[in-house]
Amino acid sequence: MKEYLxxxxxxxxxxxxxxxGIVNNANYQHYLEATRHKWLQQEGHSFSxxxxxxxDMVVTEITMRYKVPLHGQEAFVSCFNLRREGARFVFEQDIxxxxxxxxxxxxxxxxxxxxxxxxxxxxEVAEMFGKHLK
Numbered sequence: 499m500k501e502y503l504x505x506x507x508x509x510x511x512x513x514x515x516x517x518x519g520i521v522n523n524a525n526y527q528h529y530l531e532a533t534r535h536k537w538l539q540q541e542g543h544s545f546s547x548x549x550x551x552x553x554d555m556v557v558t559e560i561t562m563r564y565k566v567p568l569h570g571q572e573a574f575v576s577c578f579n580l581r582r583e584g585a586r587f588v589f590e591q592d593i594x595x596x597x598x599x600x601x602x603x604x605x606x607x608x609x610x611x612x613x614x615x616x617x618x619x620x621x622e623v624a625e626m627f628g629k630h631l632k
Contacts, residue, residue: 499599503630504537505577507596512570520567526603527560530591533576534607543626552614553622558586559608566600568593574602582631585610585620 514525538544548554568574573596578589589607594600611618624631 499575499577499594502577502592503579504533504540505575506533506536507573507575508532510568510570510572510574515570520569521572523562523564526562526564526593526605529574529576529593530560530578530589530603530605530607533578533591534589537578541626553618554612555587555609555623556612557607557609560605562603562605564603566595566602568595568602573597575599580627580630582620582624583608585618587611587620587623587627587631 508529510521510525514521516522535545545555575594575596576591577594578591581588581590587609589605589609591603591605591607592601593603593605595602611620611623613622
């Protein structure tokens with residue numbers, strides 16, 4: 499496994515699985531989002547606090563590559579790195595099955611900052627996360 503800015507362990511739940519007994523593809527987006535939110539909390543911020551101040555981070559694009567499925571009650575590690583591309587903040591996110599550390603999902607999540615409902619260059623966010631941006 500490569501180095502990441504942030505990683506956390508999670509576990510799938512049986513109700514997230516489809517008839518085949520594997521985690522339904524849509525649930526991976528929830529895992530990715532939960533990872534970004536947990537990191538933000540760890541950094542002393544929250545999306546709800548930002549929203550109250552008129553700052554919102556909006557997902558503009560998600561690309562996901564499914565490699566190996568997860569099953570119910572299976573532990574996994576969700577990780578990401580972060581970079582800035584102009585006004586976009588791009589999260590390179592991976593999910594690994596914990597038992598053998600096989601890559602299950604590789605995702606790219608692009609976000610932009612909105613300030614008081616208007617698209618921003620993202621400098622407000624970059625100030626807070628400058629030390630983490632590549």
